[in-house]
Amino acid sequence: MVRITVELIRKRSEHNEGEIGTLEEISLHQENIEKIELVDKACRNLKILLLQYNLISKIENLKMLKRLEYLNLALNNIEVIENLEGLESLKKLDLTINFIGDLQGVKKLRYNExxxxxxxxxxxxxxxxxxRDYVVASLPQLRELDMTPIDRSERIKGLQRYAEVEGDVIRGYRRYAKIREKQIHRHEERExxxxxxINEDGLEKEDEEVENENFWKSTSYHTPEDRLAIAERTLKIEEKRKKAQxxxxDEPKRxxxxxxxxxxxxxxxxxxxxFTLNDEDCRDNVILEVAIYKHLDTSYLEVDVQPRYVRVTIKGKVLQLTLPCEVLTQKSSVKRNVVTGHLVITMPRLNQLETIRKSSRIEKKVFPKVTVNATGPISKRELLEIGPPRDEMDFSKIVRKDGQKPSKQKSQEMTTPRNFVDNPEVPPLE
Known part of the structure; x- marks a missing residue:
């Protein structure tokens, strides 16, 4: 586990430029610290000491901190309130979520006026x-308990009921002490x-992995022993991961x-x-276009043109291409497209080409015919018609009621509009 050292204190005192002698505030939380040490000797001017979320099981080595006003020991493994008499200036003490069962230790805080x-x-x-009545009656200097203010009537009530609640507290601690003994016994048996x-089978790598898996799947309890075991197991996994890194x-790079x-x-x-290397469309130059990332800064690019090859280095990664002909390095130029970010390298040929390839502008793509043989039954699509069809004939109008066919003249009169004017010059429709 981690110990409090000068290096750790100096590391956590960056706000004071690494000076620990004049340090007034320090935070040593989440460091897996098991024991309070060195702080009272190295940092005697401390006013605020934060030690929450560690594995501290005992309050000790703090008597020299005469100026300390705020001590935070939340989320640790503390079971007894002790060794705080020397903190003359202590105003706030935070012991949230610990394992304090003996409440009579609160009386020792009377010396912290x-x-x-x-x-x-x-x-x-x-x-x-x-x-609550017991704590309020035991510490007359307190103004706030568990983030709740203490008023005058509550203090009077606590003093009146002190003898009664003291017996309740003692009985409560006895019940908890029995539970605590069972927790310790269960942990010892499991260990x-x-x-x-381990002694019978030995521990190989595979067995160790299985043991870790069984440990994390097993039931854990809210006890100091289980908190310590979980922290040790986590540290081992972290150390193994660091060693692997x-x-x-250290492995030799390719x-x-x-x-x-x-x-x-x-x-x-x-x-x-x-990239595109074009050496056929231009008689005088060989052109290389590299698709550089659009927002990449040009300072990360490096181009080296040699008579027989060209090399482009992009953030330390190399693109090297052999050239189809010898080029003039001194007359070569490099430009970058402002829109796309692509790099265009123009390299003049040493010997000019006699002929160039004619590129066809229109290229027809011929796709092979695909025939599909239906192996299953072919379904026919049918449409559902709603209402009478448009080509339906009204047979009731073919013959009149008297049995005679309608004359053409009458049918024409029926179809001729009233305001129709006949033009003799228009030939009749046939």
């Missing part, structure tokens, strides 16, 4: 009958069983080969970027 705030929330003693299994960093033994340049795309 400036103590105004006390927090015991989450401790077993807070479940005792008459707990004996685990050690026996160190081993990875050396990138850019040239063959005879001096010929390899084609390498370590940066894994898209």
């Amino acid at each position: 400036n103590l105004e705030q006390l927090i015991l929330t989450g401790n077993p003693c807070t479940d005792y009958e008459g707990y 004996k069983l685990r050690i026996t299994e 160190i081993q990875k960093t 050396i990138l080969k850019l040239f063959s033994p005879d001096g010929r340049a390899y084609n390498v795309n370590q940066a894994k970027v898209s």
Whole structure:
């Protein structure tokens, strides 16, 4: 587990430029500290000391801190209130969520005459009958208990009931002491069983992994022993992970080969970027276009043009290409597209091309015909018609009621509008 050292104190005193002699406030929380030490000797001017969320089981080595006003020991393994008489200036004491069962230790805080705030929330003693009246009556200097102010009537009531609630507190502690004995016995039995299994079978890597898995799946209890066991197991896993990382960093890295033994340049795309090398469309130049990331700063790019190859380094990653012909390095130019961010490298040829390839502008793509053979039954699509069809004939109008067919003249009269004017010059419709 972690111990309080000068290096740790100096690390946590960055706000005081690393000076620990004049330090007035320090936070040593979440460090898996098991014992309070060195603080009272190295930092005697402390006014605020934060030690919450550690594994401290005993309050000790604080008597030299005469100026200390606020002490936070929440979320630790403390079971007894003790060794705080020397803190003459103590105003606030936070012991939230510890394992304090003996509430009679509160009487030792009478010597801390400036103590105004006390927090015991989450401790077993807070479940005792008459707990609040007992604490209020025992500490007349208190103004606030468990974040709740103490008024005058409550203090008078606590003093009146002190003899009664003291008996309740003692009986409550006796019941808790029996529960605590069972917790310790259960933990000891479980540890004996685990050690026996290790001694009999031995521990290989696979067995250790199985043991860890069983540990995390097993039931844990809110006890100091279980909190300590969980912290130790977590630290082991963290140390193993750090060792694995160190081993990875110590492994020799793969050396990138850019040239063959005879001096010929390899084609390498370590940066894994898209590129286009055009050496046929221009008679005078070989053009390389590299698809650089649009928002990448140009300072991360480096271009090296040689007569037979070109190399582009992008944030330490190499793109190297052999050239189809020899180029003039001194006349080569590099530009970057402002819109796309692409890098365009123009390299003049040493010997000009006699002919260039004619690129066809229109390219027809011929797709192969695909025939599908239906192996199953073919379903026919049918439409559902609603209402009478449009081509339906009204057979009732073919014959009149008297049995004679309607004359053409009458049918024309029926279809001719009233305001119709016949034009003799228009030929009749046939």
